[in-house]
């Protein structure tokens with residue numbers, strides 16, 4: 093998964109942001125025939141207006157939307173200071189916001205399509221901003237577009253973003269009365285042994301960090317969950333990203349061992365403010381699949397939400413991941429929205445798949 097949840101939750105809490113770029117180095121050379129726009133970071137005094145443009149597509153009058161967004165961002169917290177604009181004379185033609193996330197990724201937003209020169213301005217801006225992000229800082233940049241945003245999707249494609257997956261956001265009531273019908277799993281450690289006596293479940297503790305990494309890596313073998321992410325991030329970055337979603341609770345992170353070897357994980361993080369439990373990641377190694385273990389672990393997730401009084405369980409899944417889609421649908425999860433995830437990898441060559449993995 094790509095650090096993803098319900099459509100309103102696009103970001104993870106972020107790492108420290110870096111100062112805005114130097115305007116001179118962002119400015120295109122006058123000799124460049126494409127130099128129709130001046131690209132530069134947005135100064136603090138113009139941030140509300142430019143965020144308004146990003147959110148509403150209007151160069152003026154979007155300040156109220158910007159204020160709401162700034163307040164929401166402060167509560168998460170998401171940084172809103174890495175903003176750049178493409179200027180044509182005195183008028184902004186497009187705006188880009190880059191929000192850094194834990195785990196060396198960032199989410200990139202662009203102002204909506206509007207003027208005739210939008211594809212040109214937005215494409216140049218996006219390419220310039222993404223092109224100057226150092227690979228030491230980010231391994232991938234990602235965006236999540238609504239499928240109907242074809243102009244914006246084309247702009248991302250023109251700036252080197254590739255489609256990763258159509259993500260389906262799903263949710264299900266966590267505290268509902270029908271849990272009993274599914275068969276509540278109160279002691280998953282015991283229940284997994286009924287699937288196979290060699291299976292054990294362990295809660296997260298620091299000395300098991302290596303096992304969680306191995307369990308995650310095993311689950312990537314032959315995965316149908318965003319397979320294009322494989323090899324783009326280190327497992328450490330993946331785990332850091334997972335921990336930063338909502339609130340990390342070690343009692344809700346489980347590692348599955350078979351014959352004493354870590355072979356899978358189930359990672360749940362609560363979002364108390366939204367009264368929901370997020371399935372951050374569920375992954376089983378090849379030998380554990382197809383045994384209904386996923387169903388058992390998801391019943392456990394629902395029971396945990398119920399026990400903690402969290403009204404919803406939420407998740408996101410690659411729509412081509414048939415086994416996962418079937419599993420969630422069978423358990424009563426319903427699609428609430430769909431997004432096209434696109435990524436631009438910054439350090440592809442630096443992370444050979446043999447040593448680094450990257451879904452989740």
Ligand SMILES: CC(C)(COP(=O)(O)OP(=O)(O)OC[C@H]1O[C@@H](n2cnc3c(N)ncnc32)[C@H](O)[C@@H]1OP(=O)(O)O)[C@@H](O)C(=O)NCCC(=O)NCCS
Nearest residue numbers: 317374375376381382383384385386387409414415416418
């Ligand atoms: C997705 C996953 C968690 C499902 O867990 P599981 O224990 O293997 O699932 P189940 O055995 O309950 O099978 C679920 C359904 O998918 C079906 N299925 C299994 N493999 C399949 C395949 N390759 N193609 C189509 N359907 C498949 C099963 O037949 C079952 O359907 P049924 O109820 O009609 O029989 C597990 O396969 C996995 O970890 N995969 C790799 C990582 C991953 O994709 N994680 C999900 C992230 S959202």
